Amino acid sequence: MFTVTRVVAPLRTQVQDGLRVMISEGILLPGDRLVEREICERLGVSRPLVREAMRSLESEGLLQAGPSGGLFVRTLSPDEAQEIYVARGVLEGGAATCFVQTGSAADIEYLREQVIKVETALKEGDPLSMRRAKNAFYETLIDRCGNATLAEMLHIIHGRIQLLRSVTLAEPERMPVAVHEIRAIFDAIEARDEEEARQRSALHIANAAAAMKANWAKKIGSGGDPISAGREETGRK
Numbered sequence: 702m703f704t705v706t707r708v709v710a711p712l713r714t715q716v717q718d719g720l721r722v723m724i725s726e727g728i729l730l731p732g733d734r735l736v737e738r739e740i741c742e743r744l745g746v747s748r749p750l751v752r753e754a755m756r757s758l759e760s761e762g763l764l765q766a767g768p769s770g771g772l773f774v775r776t777l778s779p780d781e782a783q784e785i786y787v788a789r790g791v792l793e794g795g796a797a798t799c800f801v802q803t804g805s806a807a808d809i810e811y812l813r814e815q816v817i818k819v820e821t822a823l824k825e826g827d828p829l830s831m832r833r834a835k836n837a838f839y840e841t842l843i844d845r846c847g848n849a850t851l852a853e854m855l856h857i858i859h860g861r862i863q864l865l866r867s868v869t870l871a872e873p874e875r876m877p878v879a880v881h882e883i884r885a886i887f888d889a890i891e892a893r894d895e896e897e898a899r900q901r902s903a904l905h906i907a908n909a910a911a912a913m914k915a916n917w918a919k920k921i922g923s924g925g926d927p928i929s930a931g932r933e934e935t936g937r938k
Contacts, residue, residue, distance in 0.1 A: 716754035725863040731776040786910035796846040797898040803847030
């Protein structure tokens with residue numbers, strides 16, 4: 702569980718991060734209304750801080766205003782989701798290339814550690830650990846790519862990817878393949894092969910987009926909807 706510590710990062714940033722964690726881990730799902738009082742109690746901060754954090758997440762496209770007021774976790778359409786994956790594929794491939802160009806030996810070693818954590822999470826079969834380990838790998842790839850502008854754009858895109866967790870959960874057969882793809886991205890980076898790193902990253906994102914699209918179609922074709930399915934998978938009603 703995320704808690705605000707009142708140290709290191711500004712409180713506003715910590716509250717924003719706390720809300721992002723609540724979205725990425727399914728505490729808040731697409732369509733949920735954010736209740737200031739509940740968030741204040743969960744994070745242990747004041748309402749002005751929560752309101753400021755919510756406005757920031759709205760500007761990032763993670764929250765949206767409801768027709769009768771209030772802020773809700775944004776619900777993406779299939780077309781919006783596809784656009785996000787296309788943008789991610791281009792930018793993340795660029796991040797992998799930049800990592801090859803500028804990453805130090807220490808950066809590569811730290812990235813290796815994240816890959817090992819992803820592989821360990823797969824063996825343990827814990828979906829939450831897997832999601833956290835994958836996020837840590839992507840964050841390391843982005844934060845240490847040596848291009849601050851690219852990293853800033855990718856952080857926004859990855860935030861929106863979290864809105865799709867109720868569609869991208871399921872599909873257990875995808876996980877071993879995804880982990881193999883992550884290992885291949887790292888191997889190309891370690892070999893200092895710019896083009897191979899870019900291609901491996903682009904392929905990984907393209908395959909993730911295809912799996913998301915297929916899973917979305919399956920959920921709708923079975924008579925349900927992806928958001929309701931996500932609530933069932935997280936024990937929500």
